[in-house]
Amino acid sequence: MPDALRRADLAGLDPQALRRVFRDGGYRGHTAGLAPGRLQCNLAIMPLAEARAFEEFCALNPVPCPLAGQSAAGDPGFPALGRDIDLRRDVPLYHVYRDGALVDRPHDISDLWRDDMVGFAIGCSFTMEAALLKAGFPMRHIERDVTVPMYRSTIETTPAGPFGGAVVVSMRPVHRDRIDEVRDLTARFPMAHGAPLHVGDPAAIGIDLDRPDWGSAVPVGRDELPVFWACGVTPQVAMMRARLPLCISHAPGAMLITDRDDGTGTGSGTGHDDDNE
Structure with a gap:
């Protein structure tokens, strides 16, 4: 298949x-x-030897790291999230x-896969965007067909092993008269990081809006405020800090799309696949 498809070609x-x-x-x-x-x-994705500490890290930081599931060691499948998922090939970019x-x-990371590899699926704020669009909130990154801006904040995670x-945050502009509404709506999506972590002055959490660490x-x-949600790139920062000999993630913005519904009520499991059925 030619590598020339645009996001608009995939709609539907x-x-x-x-x-x-x-x-x-x-x-x-x-x-x-x-x-x-x-x-x-x-x-x-990381070796089994580090998986227990990473699972604890997610449990201690459930807002930036809402754990949707954990694969069995060496198994690239993820049946709790989709019967045909292959963790080695089913993300646009790693x-x-x-x-x-x-x-x-x-x-494709098939050549890097090992029998001791464990995959963790962590909820993403993209999941809540359909509800925001339906409610009339503009998603400027979607309008411009760019990756949502993501920033390394001065908010710290609770360490494990x-x-x-730092907690990474994603930003979406929201009209200043609709801040309470967007808080209430996104709080319904715990697997998509829930309500915002911060609204308003980006400098208060160490951010320069013009210089995202990831995305655009x-x-x-003038009638809007920057609204910041916890972001699932936070685990990438944690993995870099851990300096593991080998670990793998999605490229920021290029997610694993599952068969699960958007997680507004149930299904926010935090263990192995059998715990997330």
Whole structure:
């Protein structure tokens, strides 16, 4: 499949069809706005020896790291999230880290998969965007077809083992008269990080809006305030800080799209697949 598809070409495809496109290398961009009503997940893959500490890290930091499931060691499948999921190939783009440094950005990690690899699926704020759009909130990054801006904040996670570091946040502009409304609406999505962590002055959490660490800056109108949600790139910061010999994540904005519903009420499991059925 030619690597020339745009996000607009994927509108209307169901999760299985989207994963087939990703698996074939047909799209390597961001997944915002795709598969509305389905749970999108950040991905963290690491050796079994580090998995227990990472699971504890997620449990201690449930807002930036809402754990949707954990795969069995060595098994690239994830039946609790989709019967045909292959963690090695079903994300548009991966980041590969060695000793804390980003060393590669492949679309397939089959050659790196090992019998001791464990995958963690962590909820993503993209999941709530369909509800925000339906309620009339503009999603400027979707309008501009760019990856949502993400920033490393001065808010710190609670560490566990080698994992710790800053909370990463994503930003969406919201009209100042609708802040309470957006808080109430997004609080219904615990698997998508829930209500905002911060509203207003970006400097209060160490952020320069014009300089996102990941994604693309978007304008904030005079009648709008920047609204910041916890972001599932937080585990990538934790993995870099841990300096593991090898660990793998999705590329920021390029999510694992699951068959699960958007998680507004139930289904926010935090253990192995059997615990998340």
